Amino acid sequence: MKAYVLYLTQSRLLFIIMGKILKVGRWSMSDQKTDRRIIRTKRMLRDALTVLMEEKGFERITVSDLTEKADINRGTFYLHYQDKFDLLKKSEEEIIDGLRELKTKIILPTEIESAPLHLVKLFEYIADNARFMKLILGPKGDPGFQVKLKRFMETTFLEKAMKRSNHESLSVPIEHLMAYVTSAHLGVIQHWLESGMQQTPQEMASTVMKITFYGPAQLAGLKQSPPQDNGGH
Amino acid sequence: MKAYVLYLTQSRLLFIIMGKILKVGRWSMSDQKTDRRIIRTKRMLRDALTVLMEEKGFERITVSDLTEKADINRGTFYLHYQDKFDLLKKSEEEIIDGLRELKTKIILPTEIESAPLHLVKLFEYIADNARFMKLILGPKGDPGFQVKLKRFMETTFLEKAMKRSNHESLSVPIEHLMAYVTSAHLGVIQHWLESGMQQTPQEMASTVMKITFYGPAQLAGLKQSPPQDNGGH
DNA sequence: TAATAAAACAACAGCTTGTCCATTACTTAG
């Protein structure tokens, strides 16, 4: 398998492999993350993204908007990101990475039945990143991020709990139960963000746990009509 | 108050009022919806929208794409819609209107505790419009539509049920309970669509009702750790 | 201070947008 260097400009490297042109990202001898200029540029662009999403929503943003708001040359943008979708994706990944860090920190020997503490930490993290979270999870945000967040919740603190349950006793498919709970959690988070975060992360976690354990209907005091099984016929 | 007709092109009408230019939508003597050509054009464009959203997602679609796929002159597009966002919005509104019709049809004297039947009808309607629903509620869809759908569920069959509950007994804020349940419903719908709709609408409605009544944790057999109130301190 | 890399500048073809006009094709009321 041969690889020919085809072209080499400032920070761009192109290969031809098997007759196909392949663009292989960026070219640099030094450590990418050291240079202050890079960090500054990226920070400016991500800040600009946030501001502009608040102003007009992601769909209406152009790369020109971003670089103008960030006070950066438009060409510089393309030195770091492919397009505005790439910028969004990488901003999202940063948030998810933060979540994953949270996860490794949180597994302590003291908490075996630790779902509530997990939840509190999650709400705290969201509060710390409220501005971006509110946007990305809001009505003009990115539904793909919702999926990522739900998947994170599922693998982190729900799957574990569910694994411990007695599957045979489940009268509903586990996948639906999962979809129900993760989405419910997400919905409460969204509402919390939209309504200006009037409650503390502790209160929110407690609320969510209560509903999950006692059930929405029980908590609302609706006991008069237990659901009859009309799924069979 | 004077109004001067400034300009009149094919199907466009412009005013100047108090020195300000005002574009007043569309101009036509006849009933907009009668003409077969209009109906055909709109249908073609909405079909093209669906296909293209499947192909590349809404963000990547251009008006040129739409008109090319629909085999329609690009100028014609602007005779009916402002831009691609307008087309999406109107397609969504059509779906929501269908839901509202469902709602008026459904209120029959036989069902007082009718939440389950409401739900079955909802799932049936979604199945009937599965292709568009899957897209619009999917990871490349429109989060704004999720909000609309949740609001519909809230006002239609949840608010009524909640109103009947004894509010004083609620140990969690009703708004959070609402957010929890509507989002949970939405999540199950999304999962159902994503996974190829293996279950019947009846089964789905039954599943959702069960979880809502007995609670996710109870159904999973997790009874060992009832949530202690850690929201206070 | 010298080597190195990022950013700025300026230009480019190609594409999309929204709008317009004149012409053609279709629809429907009479």
Next chain:
DNA sequence: CTAAGTAATGGACAAGCTGTTGTTTTATTA
């Protein structure tokens, strides 16, 4: 069936955005 009315077409336009490039300037760091 015809004629009036209206939608659709084709062609054109300026304006704006995109992604890329080569050259020059500026900043960083060893």
